Amino acid sequence: xxxxxxxxxxxxxxxxxxxxxxxxxxxxxxxxxxxxxxxxxxxxxxxxxxxxxxxxxxxxxxxxxxxxxxxxxxxxxxxxxxxxxxxxxxxxxxxxxxxxxxxxxxxxxxxxxxxxxxxxxxxxxxxxxxxxxxxxxxxxxxxxxxxxxxxxxxxxxxxxxxxxxxxxxxxxxxxxxxxxxxxxxxxxxxxxxxxxxxxxxxxxxxxxxxxxxxxxxxxxxxxxxxxxxxxxxxxxxxxxxxxxxxxxxxxxxxxxxxxxxxxxxxxxxxxxxxxxxxxxxxxxxxxxxxxxxxxxxxxxxxxxxxxxxxxxxxxxxxxxxxxxxxxxxxxxxxxxxxxxxxxxxxxxxxxxxxxxxxxxxxxxxxxxxxxxxxxxxxxxxxxxxxxxxxxxxxxxxxxxxxxxxxxxxxxxxxxxxxxxxxxxxxxxxxxxxxxxxxxxxxxxxxxxxxxxxxxxxxxxxxxxxxxxxxxxxxxxxxxxxxxxxxxxxxxxxxxxxxxxxxxxxxxxxxxxxxxxxxxxxxxxxxxxxxxxxxxxxxxxxxxxxxxxxxxxxxxxxxxxxxxxxxxxxxxxxxxxxxxxxxxxxxxxxxxxxxxxxxxxxxxxxx
Amino acid sequence: xxxxxxxxxxxxxxxxxxxxxxxxxxxxxxxxxxxxxxxxxxxxxxxxxxxxxxxxxxxxxxxxxxxxxxxxxxxxxxxxxxxxxxxxxxxxxxxxxxxxxxxxxxxxxxxxxxxxxxxxxxxxxxxxxxxxxxxxxxxxxxxxxxxxxxxxxxxxxxxxxxxxxxxxxxxxxxxxxxxxxxxxxxxxxxxxxxxxxxxxxxxxxxxxxxxxxxxxxxxxxxxxxxxxxxxxxxxxxxxxxxxxxxxxxxxxxxxxxxxxxxxxxxxxxxxxxxxxxxxxxxxxxxxxxxxxxxxxxxxxxxxxxxxxxxxxxxxxxxxxxxxxxxxxxxxxxxxxxxxxxxxxxxxxxxxxxxxxxxxxxxxxxxxxxxxxxxxxxxxxxxxxxxxxxxx
Numbered sequence: 003x004x005x006x007x008x009x010x011x012x013x014x015x016x017x018x019x020x021x022x023x024x025x026x027x028x029x030x031x032x033x034x035x036x037x038x039x040x041x042x043x044x045x046x047x048x049x050x051x052x053x054x055x056x057x058x059x060x061x062x063x064x065x066x067x068x069x070x071x072x073x074x075x076x077x078x079x080x081x082x083x084x085x086x087x088x089x090x091x092x093x094x095x096x097x098x099x100x101x102x103x104x105x106x107x108x109x110x111x112x113x114x115x116x117x118x119x120x121x122x123x124x125x126x127x128x129x130x131x132x133x134x135x136x137x138x139x140x141x142x143x144x145x146x147x148x149x150x151x152x153x154x155x156x157x158x159x160x161x162x163x164x165x166x167x168x169x170x171x172x173x174x175x176x177x178x179x180x181x182x183x184x185x186x187x188x189x190x191x192x193x194x195x196x197x198x199x200x201x202x203x204x205x206x207x208x209x210x211x212x213x214x215x216x217x218x219x220x221x222x223x224x225x226x227x228x229x230x231x232x233x234x235x236x237x238x239x240x241x242x243x244x245x246x247x248x249x250x251x252x253x254x255x256x257x258x259x260x261x262x263x264x265x266x267x268x269x270x271x272x273x274x275x276x277x278x279x280x281x282x283x284x285x286x287x288x289x290x291x292x293x294x295x296x297x298x299x300x301x302x303x304x305x306x307x308x309x310x311x312x313x314x315x316x317x318x319x320x321x322x323x324x325x326x327x328x329x330x331x332x333x334x335x336x337x338x339x340x341x342x343x344x345x346x347x348x349x350x351x352x353x354x355x356x357x358x359x360x361x362x363x364x365x366x367x368x369x370x371x372x373x374x375x376x377x378x379x380x381x382x383x384x385x386x387x388x389x390x391x392x393x394x395x396x397x398x399x400x401x402x403x404x405x406x407x408x409x410x411x412x413x414x415x416x417x418x419x420x421x422x423x424x425x426x427x428x429x430x431x432x433x434x435x436x437x438x439x440x441x442x443x444x445x446x447x448x449x450x451x452x453x454x455x456x457x458x459x460x461x462x463x464x465x466x467x468x469x470x471x472x473x474x475x476x477x478x479x480x481x482x483x484x485x486x487x488x489x490x491x492x493x494x495x496x497x498x499x500x501x502x503x504x505x506x507x508x509x510x511x512x513x514x515x516x517x518x519x520x521x522x523x524x525x526x527x528x529x530x531x532x533x534x535x536x537x538x539x540x541x542x543x544x545x546x547x548x549x550x551x552x553x554x555x556x557x558x559x560x561x562x563x564x565x566x567x568x569x570x571x572x573x574x575x576x577x578x579x580x581x582x583x584x585x586x587x588x589x590x591x592x593x594x595x596x597x598x599x600x601x602x603x604x605x606x607x608x
Numbered sequence: 609x610x611x612x613x614x615x616x617x618x619x620x621x622x623x624x625x626x627x628x629x630x631x632x633x634x635x636x637x638x639x640x641x642x643x644x645x646x647x648x649x650x651x652x653x654x655x656x657x658x659x660x661x662x663x664x665x666x667x668x669x670x671x672x673x674x675x676x677x678x679x680x681x682x683x684x685x686x687x688x689x690x691x692x693x694x695x696x697x698x699x700x701x702x703x704x705x706x707x708x709x710x711x712x713x714x715x716x717x718x719x720x721x722x723x724x725x726x727x728x729x730x731x732x733x734x735x736x737x738x739x740x741x742x743x744x745x746x747x748x749x750x751x752x753x754x755x756x757x758x759x760x761x762x763x764x765x766x767x768x769x770x771x772x773x774x775x776x777x778x779x780x781x782x783x784x785x786x787x788x789x790x791x792x793x794x795x796x797x798x799x800x801x802x803x804x805x806x807x808x809x810x811x812x813x814x815x816x817x818x819x820x821x822x823x824x825x826x827x828x829x830x831x832x833x834x835x836x837x838x839x840x841x842x843x844x845x846x847x848x849x850x851x852x853x854x855x856x857x858x859x860x861x862x863x864x865x866x867x868x869x870x871x872x873x874x875x876x877x878x879x880x881x882x883x884x885x886x887x888x889x890x891x892x893x894x895x896x897x898x899x900x901x902x903x904x905x906x907x908x909x910x911x912x913x914x915x916x917x918x919x920x921x922x923x924x925x926x927x928x929x930x931x932x933x934x935x936x937x938x939x940x941x942x943x944x945x946x947x948x949x950x951x952x953x954x955x956x957x958x959x960x961x962x963x964x965x966x967x968x969x970x971x972x973x974x975x976x977x978x979x980x981x982x983x984x985x986x987x988x989x990x991x992x993x994x995x996x997x998x999x
Contacts, residue, residue, distance in 0.1 A: 533991050534969060556837035558991040561809045561858050563936060565627055565873040566887035568929045569894060575932060578994045590965060 004077055007187045009258045011216070012132075013081040013096050015121055016106035017114035017477065021136040025106060025168035025177075026064070026082055030247060032174050033066040033078070063201075063214055063260055065244040070182045078181055079244075079260035081201075095275055097123055099201050099216035099260060102130035102185030104177065105158070109135045109143035109165075112448070113151045114477040115419045121156055132180045133163035139170050154445050190257025196220030196281040198255075199290055200230070203273040205324045209241070211267040215279060216260050218290065223254035227282040228265065231289040233274055236282055237265035270324060298330050298346025299412065299482065300353055300461050301374050301395045303504070304360070305342030307367035307595055312341045318364035319343060322356060329356055334396065336504050339369055339586065339598070344396055350461060369595050371504050372397075373461040378410040378485050398503045400492045403543060409508075410485035411456050415440070418451040418468070420476040425449045427471045435459035436510060455480075456488065458508065493518055493547075495601075496539040497525070500589045504598050514540075518548035521601055528597035531555040536591055623676040625872040626666075626700060628659065629883030630685040631901050637753040638822075639780065641814035643885035643899050644683045656692040658908050659883055660699050662897070665913035666880040667703035670890055673878075675704045677711040677869035680734075686716035690728035697733040711736055711774075711868045718764035718777075719756050726771040736774040736867075738807070739765055744794045748783055753818075765801060774865065776805035782831045782839040783811055791839055792846070799850040804865030808843055809858050810836055840987050857936045857986055874937050876930040876946075884914065889929075894921050923950035924998075927957040931997050935989065940973070940980025962995040972996070 016022035066078040081096040097103070103124045107113055124131060133152050135145045145165055152160040164180055166173030202214040215222070222228065226239045243251040244261040255261045267273060278289035306315045319331050330346040347353040353373060360366050376393050382405055383389040389407070394400060416437075420428050422444070432439070432453045441452035455464075460480070468476045493514050495505040505525075509517050518540025525538050533555055540548040563571055585592035633644040678700060680693065697712065713736040714729060716722055726737070741761050743749050749757060756764070768775045779798060781791050798806065813823045813830055822828035831839070847853060852860040856874060859867065872879055881888035885899035897914040898904040904914040921929070927950045934941035943954045950957070958979065966972045971985035971992055985992055 533966065533971060533988055533995070555833070555988055555991055557833040557840060557987045559857055559987055559989040561812050563857070563933065564870060565625075565879055565881060565889075566885070566896075568873070568889070568933055569887065569896070571932050572925060572928050575928065575993055575997060578990075582994065 004256060004259060006190060006258045008074065008076050009079070009187055010076060010102070010181050010185050011079045011081065011100040011188055011258070011260055012102045012104060012181055012185050013100045013124070014104045014106055015117060015124060015131075016136075017108070017111075017117045020106050020108040020111070020114075020117070021168045022082070022106055025104070025134070025136065025166070026080060028168045028171060028174050029066060029078075029080060029178065030064060032171075032178065033068050062247075063245055064247040065250075065260065066246070068178055068182070071179055072182075076182055077259075078178070081260070095201050097127050097129065099199060100127075100129060101188055102132065102181070104181070105131050105133045105152070105156075106136050107133065107148055107152060109138045109145050109148055110140050112144075112148050113155050113419070115417045115450075115479040118156065118417065118419075118479065121158075130185045131158055132177075132184050133158060133160050134173070134177060135163050135165050136168055138165045139167040139172060151445065155450070188258030190217070191219045192221060192257050194219035195284045195286040196222055196226075196228070196279065197286040197290065198222055198279040200273060200275055200277040200279055201260075202275060203270045205270055209264050211264065211270050211273060213263050213265070213267070213273055213279075214260075215255070215263060217255050217257050219257055219286070220281065221254050221256050222263060222279070228263075228279050229282050229285060230272075230274070231278040231280055231286070233272065233277055235272060237267060239263050239265050298328070298348060299375060299457065300347045300349055301344055301376065302347075302353060303334055303336065303339065303342050303344050303369075303371035303396070304331075304357065305336065305339040305369045305371070307369055309340045311366055314364070315343065315360070315366055315368075318360055318366060319345070321364075322359060326356070328352070336371075336398065339371070339504050342369075346395070350465065369598055371598065372507050374508065375412050375457045375461055377412075377490065377508060380407040380409075381405050382407050394508075397492055397506045397508045400506075400508065403492070408487050409490040411458055411488045411490060413483050413486050414455055414457050414460065414480040415483045416451075416453045416455050416460070416478060416480040418449075418453065418476055418478050420449055420451065420472050422447055422449055424472040424475060425451075428468065428476060431464075431467055431471060435464060436512070454483065456486075456510070457482070459510075459513075491542045494541050495521055495525070496537075496541060497529070497593065498536045498589050498591045499539075500591075502588055502593070505601060511542075514542060515547045522548045522550040524601045525597065526550040526552055528600055529591065529593055532591060534590075623868070623872045623875070623877040624670065624673045624704070625677045625679065625869050625877065625879040626663075626675050626704075627869075627879060627881040627883075627886055627888070628663075628678065628680050628685070628696060629682060629881065629886040629897075630680060630688050631683040631884040632687060633682065633684045634687070634755065635753070636818075638818035639752060639811060639814070641817050642681075642683070645884075645901055647901070652689055652692065654905070656689075656695055658905055658914075659692070659696055661908055661912060662882040662914045663696065663699055663703065663880075665915075666882055666888070666890075667700075670704070670878070670880060673704060674707050675700055675710060676707045677713070677872060679712075679869040680714040682715055684717050684722075685714050686722040686725065686729075690725055690732050693729055693734065694732035713738055713867065713869055715740065716764070716768070717756070718761040718768075720760055720763060723764040723767040726767050730771040735772060736776070737768050737772050738805075738867075739768060739775065739777040741765065741777040742780050743783075744779070744797055745790070748780075748786070751783065751785070752780060765803075769801075769803070774805065775803045776807060776867070777801075777803060778807045778809065780809050780811050781843070782836045784829050784831065788838055788842055792842060795843065795846050799846065799852065804852075805859070805861045805867065806847070806852060807859050808847070810839065837987060844983060853938070854983075854986070855938050857989060871937075874933045876926075876933050882914065886914075889921075892920055892926065894919055923952060924957075926950050927952065928997055931957065932993050935979070935981050935993065938980065938983070938986075940978050942977050943979050944977040957998050958996050959998050966992060966995060 014022045062082040064080045068076045068078050070076055081100055105121055135148050137143060138145055149160040149163055152158055164173050164176045166177060197219045198215045198217045200213060201216055203211055206212050224239055224242050227236060228239055229236050241264040242255055243249055280286040306312050328348050331343040334344040335341050357370055360368060374397055376395055379392050379394050381390050435455055436459055437453040437455045439453055443450045465478060468478055489511045490508050491511050491514060493507055493509050494501045522538045522540055529552055531552055535554045536552040538550045539546045582592055585594050631643055631645050632647055632650055636644060636646060712734050714734045716737045716739050718739045718741050742752050742754055744758055746757050811830060813819050819828055844854060847860045852862055854860050855866050878890050879888055884897060884901050884904040886897045888895040895915060896917045898907050898916045908914045927946055930946045931941060947954045947957055967974055970982055973980050973982050981989055981992060
């Protein structure tokens with residue numbers, strides 16, 4: 003058992019690229035968790051995608067032994083947290099298991115929007131926050147300016163901020179010392195009934211489901227019968243341990259400690275994050291307050307390019323889901339794309355990551371349909387059915403407009419940080435996307451913008467546009483603020499007079515014409531010329547709002563063909579026919595598969 | 609299963625064509641992807657002997673048939689010694705016998721050196737030449753890498769018309785710098801020479817040629833499909849008005865002056881091909897000889913023939929070939945005959961729904977068992993084939 007006063011549980015809050023993972027690595031190295039030889043860059047980012055993109059997706063934890071300047075030995079539990087807004091829910095779990103946080107801010111770039119969101123969460127948890135100004139050895143570093151920002155924007159005293167460079171190893175000892183002296187030890191009662199928080203869980207092919215826990219009261223040990231209070235299930239603990247970062251088995255975990263257990267559980271679906279773990283024989287009287295349930299907010303269809311890969315896609319998605327309970331999927335079929343899945347994600351980055359993992363780890367060629375949000379439809383009563391409210395995940399499922407009383411769409415509140423010089427175009431972008439300005443303040447040459455925006459205006463390419471307008475300087479964070487009624491319509495795209503379901507979308511009436519025109523223009527370039535001319539139309543109901551025409555092919559003939567060319571020409575023809583198989587037939591028009599997603603990219607808005 | 613005996617050699621008509629490939633050229637033209645090679649010296653006696661042996665191999669496999677056409681192609685067959693041509697023609701007659709109206713064509717370069725051999729070639733039995741004139745514009749000839757100029761070329765044409773009853777020539781048009789007015793003038797001049805046959809090709813960039821390399825570097829900009837369509841339509845109108853309509857995509861003739869040899873290919877008849885890289889079709893088999901001259905020679909010494917491959921063609925492949933060759937012809941194809949040849953139904957070899965669609969668009973025409981591409985559709989032939997041909 004570890005003396006509570008010798009435990010410190012902390013997380014690191016940082017914007018992407020501000021050096022969180024590098025700092026975590028340094029702390030592990032400095033406290034001897036791994037030898038130099040074992041340190042591969044960024045130990046905690048396990049997945050290839052995490053390493054490549056430099057982001058953290060899943061929360062990780064590591065237990066460090068540290069002998070402080072007071073001569074005492076401490077156990078420091080580092081909870082690594084994801085930096086991206088899509089994974090904010092992971093952050094909140096990690097924070098709930100800590101008493102304090104390191105706030106890492108880049109000495110050259112200053113405070114960013116996402117950092118802010120996580121800091122506020124941390125403050126809400128009554129955490130002690132230790133500011134760390136990182137990358138102070140960069141030529142562009144302005145630690146004094148950043149200190150002022152931390153005080154002005156966040157309202158935290160920053161005069162005692164640690165100046166560090168994780169990359170060069172500067173300030174690491176000071177950080178460790180600050181953790182011990184500034185972050186309070188956890189509280190807890192060893193003799194009280196067991197009460198532990200289920201922080202996270204994942205599937206490990208050798209250990210089965212591994213459960214990350216934070217013990218509040220009591221003790222958990224191998225052989226104990228435990229109960230998940232929310233789920234109501236009972237399990238036998240068969241392993242207790244901690245990550246250093248290598249797995250180390252421990253006899254027990256006591257109050258204030260962070261570690262893992264395994265209990266012969268095969269599916270992570272059985273382990274609800276935020277659940278309270280207690281002892282079967284001596285249960286806790288009251289469960290901990292759980293986490294907010296995670297809801298997917300962005301939906302899209304995923305279809306295999308080769309219809310024969312459908313089963314492989316099903317298996318791959320099921321496997322991914324084993325370790326990521328935050329995304330959902332259900333089978334879907336489309337006239338254009340065949341069988342696939344409609345999947346729900348926490349945000350666009352989450353969507354991209356899942357798509358990329360399916361492509362890379364499972365070797366699947368996928369078509370992704372337009373991302374869509376969840377609409378709430380109020381339907382009038384009919385002769386046979388009463389009035390009701392439904393949720394719409396797929397524009398193709400839109401009921402007859404005559405039945406629709408009203409449509410609500412999800413809105414978000416967005417916080418954007420941007421240098422002054424890019425403010426104008428950013429305001430225009432928000433305005434064009436139906437944004438409502440709530441606040442605009444200036445701090446040290448930067449503007450902090452608060453906007454309410456419809457989520458469906460953000461899911462397409464808002465973030466890309468924001469980055470490109472501000473040359474990467476704008477930062478963006480959002481949270482959902484509920485549904486609001488909107489003048490929303492379903493826009494159909496007709497190719498050669500036939501509606502193409504995979505291209506239909508729900509848009510605000512005021513945006514329909516511009517988006518329709520853009521789609522028609524893109525499709526004109528994406529669909530090859532045929533033997534006949536092809537009209538492409540965007541329509542709301544029966545009303546055409548935009549139109550383009552693909553001219554008929556003028557010439558396509560091999561000039562020379564003699565005796566020896568029969569073989570070659572036959573092989574060319576076979577290849578041509580093979581190519582046609584990779585297109586989707588719509589009536590008599592062949593649409594290349596890449597056209598479906600390419601048509602939805604808005605590109606540069608002029 | 610190398611030998612597959614079928615009733616009449618497996619083709620769609622009784623013609624039997626012999627193709628003889630002479631692979632050597634003085635230099636390689638930048639647009640040409642034919643099997644041509646530049647060699648400092650050619651052992652003429654060795655080559656004559658080798659071609660004779662290769663011919664004997666094919667003759668043994670195609671007995672009891674008379675040849676209806678012989679074609680010397682290349683490379684530059686006008687560089688062959690006339691004595692070699694004579695020896696090959698004598699051997700062909702000995703092996704097969706020649707139809708009384710046999711067509712014997714030789715491709716010729718329109719240079720003065722080669723024109724000087726025309727009398728000897730005619731004496732050897734050649735009765736038709738196809739001249740690689742390519743252009744009536746000196747600048748264009750230089751662009752195309754040709755050694756002759758317009759004057760020399762027309763001199764050769766004049767000599768050819770004196771020695772051979774049937775003369776054809778090739779022109780390449782829709783060149784990057786050419787406008788329609790220039791082509792109109794050039795074609796009008798070409799039509800005034802009074803030959804009964806012309807092959808008019810639009811410039812195409814073939815893989816592996818120097819033009820392809822230039823194109824890849826962005827240093828050559830061929831006409832786009834829309835511009836090229838204008839040139840093609842102009843060509844059809846002018847040749848039609850002059851009495852030399854297209855009987856095939858790029859070939860024009862006065863009625864009766866069509867190349868019978870090439871018609872055998874397009875009608876999917878039987879043809880034997882000898883010499884490096886030559887292809888043949890006999891008895892449901894596709895034959896191909898070694899392309900590289902040295903490899904062909906050594907194969908010949910080793911095996912008594914220059915064959916690199918002799919493979920049976922699946923019925924669907926045969927149907928595909930018959931259709932893609934035959935639909936190049938204005939006369940089109942006989943679907944019943946093709947279906948019968950490969951033992952399938954018409955619906956198995958063509959997509960009838962697509963055919964109906966294309967017929968309504970007036971791109972193809974169906975008349976009983978015949979299917980033909982309309983003059984309007986000919987310029988879209990490849991796209992049409994992709995629609996109608998079943999494979």
